[in-house]
Amino acid sequence: MTWLEVKTYEEMSKMAATIFEKQLREKPHSVLGLATGGTPIGFYKELVQCYIKGDISFEEASTFNLDEYVGVGSEEATSYHKYMQEHLFNHVNIPRENVYLPDGLATNLEKECARYEQQIEQKGGIDLQLLGIGVNGHIGFNEPGTSFQSRTHVVELADKTKQDNAKYFPEGKSVPELAITMGIETIMMAKQIVLLAFGENKIETLNRIKEQGISEDFPASCLKKHPHVTIIYGS
Numbered sequence: 001m002t003w004l005e006v007k008t009y010e011e012m013s014k015m016a017a018t019i020f021e022k023q024l025r026e027k028p029h030s031v032l033g034l035a036t037g038g039t040p041i042g043f044y045k046e047l048v049q050c051y052i053k054g055d056i057s058f059e060e061a062s063t064f065n066l067d068e069y070v071g072v073g074s075e076e077a078t079s080y081h082k083y084m085q086e087h088l089f090n091h092v093n094i095p096r097e098n099v100y101l102p103d104g105l106a107t108n109l110e111k112e113c114a115r116y117e118q119q120i121e122q123k124g125g126i127d128l129q130l131l132g133i134g135v136n137g138h139i140g141f142n143e144p145g146t147s148f149q150s151r152t153h154v155v156e157l158a159d160k161t162k163q164d165n166a167k168y169f170p171e172g173k174s175v176p177e178l179a180i181t182m183g184i185e186t187i188m189m190a191k192q193i194v195l196l197a198f199g200e201n202k203i204e205t206l207n208r209i210k211e212q213g214i215s216e217d218f219p220a221s222c223l224k225k226h227p228h229v230t231i232i233y234g235s
């Protein structure tokens with residue numbers, strides 16, 4: 001596990017974009033795992049800039065997002081589909097058929113989870129996975145207590161996660177109770193992982209990764225078992 005401390009949010013975003021840029025240059029048909037939330041917004045800006053400058057192309061790339069809310073349609077403003085269009089997909093040349101996110105409106109959620117796993121497998125697995133981290137240690141929406149053997153599944157969001165994400169929802173609209181997320185094992189199967197964390201509120205969480213053992217009570221601790229993880233962080 002490589003820890004890279006940065007001074008500014010911009011520095012973190014640039015550093016992460018450089019890793020993704022390198023990946024796409026070395027393997028244009030890379031399968032990228034992507035995250036949403038507040039943390040990677042600057043990273044996506046940098047990546048779009050790399051594309052505009054002509055440094056990278058997404059023409060052959062595929063992407064799989066970590067998660068999506070259940071009951072939220074892809075065209076709704078609070079969906080992760082919309083977030084990704086807004087921050088990345090609308091600005092780069094990725095073929096729409098190469099973009100994958102779980103369908104939060106699927107009538108059969110279990111089937112949707114199995115289908116998502118199958119799609120990842122059919123693409124040959126994820127080459128480079130981006131992660132953020134929740135203050136409770138969640139990665140994707142794998143809340144404390146999630147099995148390390150989990151694959152894409154439906155989760156009940158923790159109260160803390162709903163509180164933290166309420167800021168992304170308009171007033172009067174509550175955070176959904178359920179989400180579909182890649183499982184811990186799905187994430188761990190990625191060949192390389194980059195985790196971004198910025199801000200005072202994440203310091204204690206990162207210290208827990210450093211200091212504590214590996215336990216399902218603290219999902220991000222699984223990353224200690226992965227051979228190729230980079231954590232880029234600052235406050």
Ligand code: F6R
Pocket residue numbers: 034035036037038039040066067131132133134138139140141
């Ligand atoms: C998002 C995701 C979550 C977030 C985490 C941190 O796709 O899977 O694990 O990365 O909740 O969110 P922010 O960046 O908003 O602090």
